[in-house]
Amino acid sequence: MNGILNLGYCSLRAWLRERITLFWSLFFPVFLLILLGVIFGGGDGEGYMRFHIGLVNLDRDAEHKAFAGLVEAAFAELAHRAEEYRDQLFILTRPTEGEDAEEFLLAEREALRQGQRAAVVVIPAGFSEEVFRAMHGTPGSLQAEVKVLYGHGDASSELAASIVEQVLTRLERELLIQAELYDPQQEVRVDASWVGTADGAARYIDFLLPGVILMAFLTNGLFGVPGSILYARDQRILRRYWVTPLTVRRYLIGFSLSMLGMCALQLGILWALGRWAFGAQVQLAAPAPVLYLLLSAVTFLALGFLISSVAKTANAGMAIANILNMPLLFLSGIFFPVTGLPVVLQALVYSNPVTYLVDGMRASLGVGTGQVPLWATVTVPLLWIALAAAVAGRRLQWDVDR
């Protein structure tokens, strides 16, 4: 036991003395957090995530305009309600008194194109009429449509669009209730309707921090494991252990402990920085987030062992890690939501364990929209761990061949 702990401690000490490790495992994530935090979080004064949304009503139906008004009111209330808080999620832009709606829409489209609007909500002409007819026609056939324009491929825009959609879902339910068509059995469950913490505030730093922490963990697993194990094997450092009573199993436990120690260190530094420098409020110390953090660390450790099993040398291991690093990071939603990708890339997104871990992590912190089912956020990483364990158990070489 003493040997295992000392081994873990020594691995960690040795690791922290290496400049290249310090850079990628500690300095780089800290740098990235500061950079993104300052650029995207600091822009609005206090780092709150805000969506500028345009709202235009093209419906001039005087008779039933109450329905279009209902939609307008819902968004207005949304913006207003947020104003009561220190932090405002939506900033709503509407045509001024007497301004031509069509012209306003053109201007808003241009603003959307330039990235000044996250989304533009359009109530089309005849909307109220449609609602009215639907309400008095066949039950359950509400077909009126509100258009949501958003910038395709723009992270904040897509995020805003998904929130707007949820608002509309809620609205739809209200309309159904008004139309007395509401059937409790058909209730569309609306949860996680806010991107933000419990009080409704969405802060970019709260969205970013869990992502950067997972990225730092991923670096340990991808680069740290093959880098340490294959180097130690090729340099006959491991062989020196095998002529003592130390077994591979005990070495493995000690080594994994050093990895988890490194993760704990990164977590502490990034969390402290996020909290004190950027005012992050995410509650990482709750059971569910801690579980996801641990699951992430172990999954990435397993990926590292998987790479170590197929790479012949430390250099080959690093090359494989480099090749995998980019897709694992950028096809996962760590930094921005991944939607609307070609099928091939989507397949990569959905086989990527990081996708599930970051999604589950954010959902547990209340800062994500939950793009994959909750059960998958645990089972998919577990499948990867099982795969890695099976391959490493069979193929990982613990000593150089002659």
Add this chain to the structure above:
Amino acid sequence: MDSLSEVLLSVQGLYKSYGSVRAVRGISFRVQRASVFTILGPNGAGKTTTLEILEGIRAADAGEIELFGHKTRRVTERMKQRMGVLLQDGNFEPYLKVREVLSLFSCFFERALPVDEVLERVALTSKTGALVRTLSGGQRQRLAVGVALINDPELIFLDEPTTGLDPQARRNLWRIFQELQDAGKTVILTTHYMEEAEALSDHVCIMDHGTIIAEGSPEELARGLGQDSIIEFELPHMEAAALAPLREFGSAVEHRNGSVVIHAPKLTEAMSGLLSWARAHGIALTNLAVRQPNLEDVFLSLTGRRLRE
């Protein structure tokens, strides 16, 4: 059984192949407790493979090992508790400090010496806080010896311990090895340095091409060549035919790598004959030396090759 003649390790019919290369071809030997047992041989003779099997990092293809009184096919962890190993190509984590390396390894054993005592024994007291990567070759090797001694082992393997070291560093290590010998430890040493084998060994076995070709104490082995004296001198350019008259004085005359070696049963006659031959041919007899046969000569006469060729 008399403790002086107690056998600590006995090996019977050990075989090991790597693919089509037969590295060790059925060797057998016994190592007495409290002796220095040396396996001497050129590179590729199978010395290291033999040791790696005994150290427990390789499995033999066939053969029987009896170690510490237990018959086994593979060296167990229990046996490793009582063994110390200096690997030929072993390394330590470059970003650990000397003291950290020793205390780390001391944790792997049930019984270990105090780190400070070992540091003193291998003369690294002034380097305790230095990172492994900053050590010189000799210091690194002394650290490796320290690690091999950390569990106060009964049996110590030293695989080519001084290869690549300068003479000063080599002598420092020899001093440590002699202390082990004095302390009654059993040492299994491999080397391709004849002087090292002669200086340290109680028992030598000479290996070549995976087999043991001779065995005995250094004196016994040298005596095996008879009472011949060895005459040696440098002679870079000479037709082999011109050496023919010298065969009269020696049981064997070799001309290799620019020097001539004569095994002379009768030294006086050989010397006077050699001098007249040299005068007749106008030869300077550079670096002329007369000495008793050593292990190098044994190896040469057994294989026709020198140890380091």
